[in-house]
Amino acid sequence: MAMIDPSTLQSIEAPAMHIPDGFVSGPVAVAGFALAGVAIGFAVWRTNRTLGERFVPLMGVMAAFIFAAQMMNFPVAGGTSGHMLGAALAAMLLGPWPAMIVMTSVVGVQALMFQDGGLAALGANVFNMAVVACLVGYAVHVGSIRFGHLAPWVRYAAVFAAAWLSVEAAAIACSFELALSNTSPLSVALPAMVGVHAAIGVGEGLVTVAAVAFVSVTRPDLLAAEVPVTED
Amino acid sequence: MKLRHYLGLLVVGIGIALAVTLFSPLASSEPDGLERVAQNEGFVKQAKDAPYKVIADYVLPGVDNEHLATILAGIIGVLIVAAVALAVAFLLWRLRGAQRPTSSGDGPG
Numbered sequence: 055m056a057m058i059d060p061s062t063l064q065s066i067e068a069p070a071m072h073i074p075d076g077f078v079s080g081p082v083a084v085a086g087f088a089l090a091g092v093a094i095g096f097a098v099w100r101t102n103r104t105l106g107e108r109f110v111p112l113m114g115v116m117a118a119f120i121f122a123a124q125m126m127n128f129p130v131a132g133g134t135s136g137h138m139l140g141a142a143l144a145a146m147l148l149g150p151w152p153a154m155i156v157m158t159s160v161v162g163v164q165a166l167m168f169q170d171g172g173l174a175a176l177g178a179n180v181f182n183m184a185v186v187a188c189l190v191g192y193a194v195h196v197g198s199i200r201f202g203h204l205a206p207w208v209r210y211a212a213v214f215a216a217a218w219l220s221v222e223a224a225a226i227a228c229s230f231e232l233a234l235s236n237t238s239p240l241s242v243a244l245p246a247m248v249g250v251h252a253a254i255g256v257g258e259g260l261v262t263v264a265a266v267a268f269v270s271v272t273r274p275d276l277l278a279a280e281v282p283v284t285e286d
Numbered sequence: 287m288k289l290r291h292y293l294g295l296l297v298v299g300i301g302i303a304l305a306v307t308l309f310s311p312l313a314s315s316e317p318d319g320l321e322r323v324a325q326n327e328g329f330v331k332q333a334k335d336a337p338y339k340v341i342a343d344y345v346l347p348g349v350d351n352e353h354l355a356t357i358l359a360g361i362i363g364v365l366i367v368a369a370v371a372l373a374v375a376f377l378l379w380r381l382r383g384a385q386r387p388t389s390s391g392d393g394p395g
Contacts, residue, residue: 127316160367169343
């Protein structure tokens with residue numbers, strides 16, 4: 055979320071990591087919808103097959119928390135703000151497929167009701183923030199949590215790394231979309247996006263670690279179920 | 287599904303989200319990541335207005351106090367997003383396509 059001084063900007067819809075219309079070209083927007091559609095379709099299929107009853111309220115609570123957290127822009131260096139994404143947190147607590155559905159709910163409502171992120175760019179936004187961020191956050195966490203037995207702080211380092219990298223992955227995906235749209239060349243967009251989101255990712259990591267710590271104190275059973283999707 | 291098993295989780299969880307929105311007027315108003323890059327690299331003017339507006343920029347229209355308008359926008363958003371996610375999750379659970387062992391995540395959570 056961003057309060058925008060109307061004297062300096064009249065047409066900017068607080069893009070955040072949310073791409074407004076006009077930043078992505080028609081083909082990139084279509085490709086975004088296609089990729090996001092395939093991934094979310096798969097996520098729906100997997101979730102439909104494997105969702106346990108107790109994940110129903112958790113998905114609602116997670117979506118509510120992520121929407122609220124995304125409103126809380128925090129300052130980072132250089133007159134810039136960032137806000138939480140929440141994809142890694144959702145993926146760690148719910149598994150990647152329910153998390154994608156939760157993130158899609160959030161990003162969809164933001165675009166349709168809050169004009170945060172463009173309608174044509176919705177596919178790209180869902181791809182970046184729901185698909186890429188959830189998958190990367192989940193994979194990093196699964197890959198690094200196996201060292202969690204070494205020391206308690208390693209578990210939180212794994213959470214932090216998953217959150218930080220999920221933000222960077224979404225920012226990198228966005229950079230490619232901007233470049234493919236001829237909005238900004240990759241040589242410019244990629245380092246700029248990676249740079250600013252390196253700082254935002256620190257905030258993401260801290261909030262995610264705090265949230266996981268809170269859950270592990272209040273509801274440790276939820277963390278025990280962090281891999282609800284069983285292979286079959 | 288017995289709602290009473292989950293009522294506490296729903297009330298506390300959504301309550302936490304609603305509590306966070308009370309602090310939303312404190313959020314930084316600086317341009318955020320992508321917007322900062324767009325300004326620095328000179329493509330911010332390519333952003334197009336939305337074809338319609340409901341609660342644009344997280345400010346509820348018709349409320350004079352901007353802090354209150356932001357908080358109300360957040361409360362409305364939290365409730366809508368929670369309802370959407372709950373509805374989708376409930377449908378996916380209710381219409382579940384494969385029989386699973388009852389031990390796989392069932393039971394009060």
